[in-house]
Amino acid sequence: MDLRTRLEPGHPACAGCGAAIAMKIASAVVPSNTRVVIPASCWSIILGKYPFSSLKLPVIHTPFALASAFATGMRAAKSVPVMVWAGDGATYDIGFGLLSAAAERNEDIVYVCYDNEAYMNTGGQKSSATPKAAKTPTTPQGKETEKKDIIAIMKAHKIPYIATASIAFPEDLQRKIKKAFSIKGFSFILIHSPCPTGWKMEPSLTVKASRMAVESGIFKLVEIKHGQERETYKPTCYVNPREYYKLQGRMPRDE
Numbered sequence: 647m648d649l650r651t652r653l654e655p656g657h658p659a660c661a662g663c664g665a666a667i668a669m670k671i672a673s674a675v676v677p678s679n680t681r682v683v684i685p686a687s688c689w690s691i692i693l694g695k696y697p698f699s700s701l702k703l704p705v706i707h708t709p710f711a712l713a714s715a716f717a718t719g720m721r722a723a724k725s726v727p728v729m730v731w732a733g734d735g736a737t738y739d740i741g742f743g744l745l746s747a748a749a750e751r752n753e754d755i756v757y758v759c760y761d762n763e764a765y766m767n768t769g770g771q772k773s774s775a776t777p778k779a780a781k782t783p784t785t786p787q788g789k790e791t792e793k794k795d796i797i798a799i800m801k802a803h804k805i806p807y808i809a810t811a812s813i814a815f816p817e818d819l820q821r822k823i824k825k826a827f828s829i830k831g832f833s834f835i836l837i838h839s840p841c842p843t844g845w846k847m848e849p850s851l852t853v854k855a856s857r858m859a860v861e862s863g864i865f866k867l868v869e870i871k872h873g874q875e876r877e878t879y880k881p882t883c884y885v886n887p888r889e890y891y892k893l894q895g896r897m898p899r900d901e
């Protein structure tokens with residue numbers, strides 16, 4: 647694993663923030679001339695206040711829905727590697743139209759969604775990435791519908807590279823980021839990034855929760871290259887999904 651980091655200490659993410667850990671792992675292996683495009687999200691804040699920045703890469707902030715269009719324009723104008731770094735709200739919901747359009751055009755950009763399963767920056771409201779039964783400010787009785795299968799949707803776009811990754815499997819995550827940059831055309835990577843604040847979970851449990859999501863089979867680690875799908879990690883120790891959900895105060899308790 648590449649242990650260099652482009653994430654500076656002292657950033658304002660909550661303790662144990664999975665989204666910050668995801669960036670720490672991913673940014674270490676992106677090409678050094680990468681431009682990062684960040685739509686409205688917790689990451690707009692984690693970056694810090696201009697002229698300071700917690701990330702040692704050039705970043706452009708965009709309105710919520712527009713990251714894919716900004717990335718398309720920047721790639722065309724500057725001919726440099728471009729990575730969108732977007733939350734699940736921007737990806738699954740609000741920016742989905744432009745994401746779909748950029749994928750359909752097979753723009754040569756890397757789109758990363760750090761999935762913390764809700765609109766965390768504004769208080770944790772449910773997104774379509776929120777799992778069924780999770781209590782959020784907008785689903786106080788528990789969410790009634792299933793998490794949207796964004797990987798199936800991106801597969802339908804027939805883009806050259808799609809992968810899922812987890813902060814508990816950093817080598818796998820870094821390999822997939824490098825692969826995405828090496829492939830010409832649109833790449834999409836979904837990183838499972840627990841949020842202790844929104845999940846009502848101890849900050850020390852972030853990586854454990856991520857690992858349990860994979861080992862329980864709830865979050866599968868896969869890679870889809872030109873339509874060919876393979877599992878990049880097969881769970882080695884059985885974890886009951888209930889144990890994973892039990893860590894999270896947002897999920898219903900067993901009677």
Ligand SMILES: Cc1ncc(C[n+]2csc(CCOP(=O)(O)OP(=O)(O)O)c2C)c(N)n1
Pocket residue numbers: 665686687688689709710711732733734735736737762764765766767768773
């Ligand atoms: C059009 C628009 N609607 C709402 C907002 C307010 N807003 C800013 S960040 C955010 C939540 C983003 O959620 P997500 O994309 O999942 O990223 P996270 O905050 O979880 O990191 C919202 C609702 C906004 N900036 N623009």
Ligand code: SF4
Pocket residue numbers: 658659660661662663664665666688692762766767840841842843844
């Ligand atoms: S609310 Fe969640 S995603 Fe946002 S900074 Fe805090 S821990 Fe990270």
Ligand SMILES: [Mg+2]
Pocket residue numbers: 733734735761762763764765766
């Ligand atoms: Mg989110």
